[in-house]
Amino acid sequence: MRLILYIVRRLLILIPTLLGVTIITFTLSHAFGPNLAIAVYCTPKLGACDINNPFLQPIVQQFHLRDPIPVQYVFYMQGLLTGDWGFTTSAIKGGMPVTQAISIFFPQTVELAITxxxxxxxxxxxxxxxxxxxxxxxxxxxxxxxxxxxxxxPFFWLALLLQILAISLVPGWEITGGYSPSSISPSTEPWAFVDLGGTYQLFSQPTHFLVLDAALHGSWAVFLDALKHLVLPTATLTIGILGVVLRMVRSGMVDSMNQDYVRTAWAKGLPDWVVTRTHIRRNALLPAATVIGLLFAGLLGGVVLVEDVFAWPGIGYWATQAVLQFDAGGVMGTTLIFAIFLVLINLAADVIYAYLDPRISL
Structure with missing residues (x-):
């Protein structure tokens, strides 16, 4: 019961945190003038994203874009709560609703972070x-x-170094993107493509994890190709966070080995492997579990530069393109998603820590 109350309290803290994120991103994006503000709700089919565009006047009235920023923020939050997060105007997914773009890009980032x-x-x-x-x-x-x-x-420097090594040691290795368009075609892998009026685009349903979807469909050519593209960005992130895991486990075990209960276990004649596994490593993994959770949360935000270097089709790459192309809808959407998952994963890490060590007061 105490654990449930603790989770509820932490979830309540999530509300002001997310409100703060939305206020900051909304204010900054709307500080550059009304044309950038209306770009959040504008699609290429409606013409130029100009507040004076007659085709956009219903949107101007609906979201009160001629009113002061606090009034606009209220209607923006109303749209967020009803699922209307606006549109992304960046070239890679221009004209697509932000929520749909998140559903496509975010799983790719999660796949990279989990791996x-x-x-x-x-x-x-x-x-x-x-x-x-x-x-x-x-x-x-x-x-x-x-x-x-x-x-x-730094992640980005390591990513560039691994790219150079891959090109030098394995000529022909495609080091960018999530797959090789030349090796995957609609005629050979129809499950992976959607017909967009005569043109085809990779659409990795149902999970948007290309490696997993290829395995589920038994398409081993796509599976191996996607796995090949996953190697370098995964290696970059793994090397970057491995040092932290090593140090946490080592320091936790060294500290545990100096405890009285460990010396007592050795004095009783217990085998070294029993003492190590049962008394030393188990307690050493308590802080490591929290750190690993925080590292995973950090990867969801820190993966931005790595995705940009490898052109990995994740939410970090989309966020970079959104910033470079003044895509207000994309910037606000990606920032909010990063904030939500950072808080939730921190909560999960704390709950796991409390579950592993009942002595912790909630």
């Missing part, structure tokens, strides 16, 4: 364990140096 987090966890926990058990010896020194280098290198 990197899983690999960092699978490698970081055992490596951190070995580092702690071999404290101040060669494996420990090597691990600590790698961890220091890993989280000191």
């Amino acid at each position: 990197a987090t899983v690999f960092a966890t699978l490698v970081g926990i055992p490596t951190g364990t070995v580092s702690a058990l071999r404290k101040d010896k060669l494996p420990d020194h090597a691990t600590r140096i790698f961890a220091l280098i890993g989280y000191s290198i």
